[in-house]
Amino acid sequence: MKIVTMKIGNREFDTANKTYIMGILNVTPDSFSDGGKYDSPDKALFRAEQMIREGADMIDIGGESTRPGYTPLCAEEEIARVVPVIEAVKREFDIPVSLDTSKASVAQAGILAGADMINDIWGLKKDAEMAKVIAGADVACCLMHNRTEPVYGDFFGDVIADLEQSLELACEAGINGDKIMIDPGIGFAKSYEQNVEMIASLDKLHSFGLPILLATSRKSVIGLTLDLPKEERLEGTLATSVIGVMKGCSFLRVHDVKENVRAVKMALAIRNMNLQR
Numbered sequence: 001m002k003i004v005t006m007k008i009g010n011r012e013f014d015t016a017n018k019t020y021i022m023g024i025l026n027v028t029p030d031s032f033s034d035g036g037k038y039d040s041p042d043k044a045l046f047r048a049e050q051m052i053r054e055g056a057d058m059i060d061i062g063g064e065s066t067r068p069g070y071t072p073l074c075a076e077e078e079i080a081r082v083v084p085v086i087e088a089v090k091r092e093f094d095i096p097v098s099l100d101t102s103k104a105s106v107a108q109a110g111i112l113a114g115a116d117m118i119n120d121i122w123g124l125k126k127d128a129e130m131a132k133v134i135a136g137a138d139v140a141c142c143l144m145h146n147r148t149e150p151v152y153g154d155f156f157g158d159v160i161a162d163l164e165q166s167l168e169l170a171c172e173a174g175i176n177g178d179k180i181m182i183d184p185g186i187g188f189a190k191s192y193e194q195n196v197e198m199i200a201s202l203d204k205l206h207s208f209g210l211p212i213l214l215a216t217s218r219k220s221v222i223g224l225t226l227d228l229p230k231e232e233r234l235e236g237t238l239a240t241s242v243i244g245v246m247k248g249c250s251f252l253r254v255h256d257v258k259e260n261v262r263a264v265k266m267a268l269a270i271r272n273m274n275l276q277r
Contacts, residue, residue, distance in 0.1 A: 002209040003178050006250075008058065008140045009096035009116030015181075015211035015250035017272070019264050022098065022253040023048075023056035024217065025089075027081050028065045044085040045092060052093055055261035058117075060253055061085055061110075062100035066121055066188075075105045082106065083113045090114035098142070104129035111137045121188065122146050123166030124173075131173030141175065142213050143167065145185035155194055156201060159184065163208065181211040181251060187219040195221040199240055202247040211250035216240040218255055234259060242267045 004016035013020055027044050048059050063081035064073045073081075082099060089097055090113070098117040099110035104127045107118045111133070117140040124131045124143060134141045143166040145159050152158045163182055170180055184198050184205060199221070205212050216222065222236035223229065234256055241252050241260050245267035254260045 002206075003180075003211060006140065006178060006181065006211055008098075010094075011057075011096050013057070013211075013250065019245045019249055019268060020057040020251050021055060021257055021261055021264065022058045022060045022213070022251050023051035023054075023257045024253060024255050025051070025059050025061045025085070026065070027061060027063050027085050041084045041088050045088045048089045048093065048095075051257045052095055054258035056095070056257045058096045058098055058251075059089055060098040060100055060119055061089070061115075062119075063106070064101065066100075075103045078103065078106045079109045083109055086110055086113040086115050098140075102126040102130065104133045107133045108137075111139055115139065117141060119183075120144065121183075121185070123163065124169040125166065131169050131175060134170075134179075135174040138176075138179070140179045140181070141170070142181045142183050143170065144183035144188065144215075147189045150189040150191060150194075152194075155197065156204065159198070160207075163205075167208070177210070181213050182208060183213040183215060183253075186214070186216045186221060192221060192224050195219075196225075199243060202244060202249060206248060212244075212248065213251040213253060214240070214244035214249040215253035216244075217253060217260075238263045246271055 006013045006015050025044055025048055061082055063078040086097055096116040098119045099115040100119040101107055102120050102122045107130060118134050119142040120130060121144045123146060145162055147162060186195050186198060217237050218230045218233040222233045226236050238259060241263050244252055245264055252260060
């Protein structure tokens with residue numbers, strides 16, 4: 001069964017015909033691109049308002065960096081970072097909020113604070129309680145492909161198998177299929193060539209019948225291709241966003257909201273015209 005509508009918070013997303021923008025709000029001191037910029041509730045709230053004005057459809061809040069070589073946080077510290085920001089954003093704005101975490105206790109605290117979705121970069125495999133927390137709260141989730149070692153036999157076949165394992169965990173816990181989107185995990189446990197291959201093969205993920213989230217914003221695959229630092233990767237990000245739209249991705253997780261909103265609008269006009277022919 002193909003999921004064509006996904007409810008996140010109080011909003012219905014037409015995942016079959018549109019591509020939505022998820023704005024990144026990292027409340028961390030050490031994220032690879034914007035660490036330290038929004039690490040207080042006031043700064044975070046200002047940034048959330050800015051992204052909403054620019055057209056963000058959802059805000060993804062993260063309290064722990066996942067860049068290469070990051071320092072893991074204890075759950076208590078992560079909760080202290082994200083909960084005040086979730087509460088402030090939900091209090092001030094009528095927009096769905098996603099919480100980027102792989103810890104069940106952080107997810108539970110975030111949901112109680114108002115989070116509408118859990119974005120788990122380990123696809124329910126890091127914390128055995130995560131699937132139960134999501135199912136019990138009946139919130140949406142994004143399950144990303146990841147693995148501890150970037151060793152593959154058949155790269156794409158192994159990615160599919162890994163995602164199937166995450167979906168089995170979701171099913172066993174009682175998470176409804178219409179609450180799930182998947183993320184191919186660009187930049188996680190993949191070589192440069194594998195990241196490029198995954199972006200080129202996004203349409204193959206439609207075999208799951210689930211909405212796809214693409215998160216390439218400012219990542220190393222763009223930096224390596226263009227030989228540019230993270231501050232100069234906007235154009236490369238926009239190119240991958242357009243490819244994501246043309247290959248049917250329903251959500252794009254980005255830092256630069258305004259520019260991606262415009263690129264998506266143009267790409268959707270072209271894609272939808274082709275579909276009408």
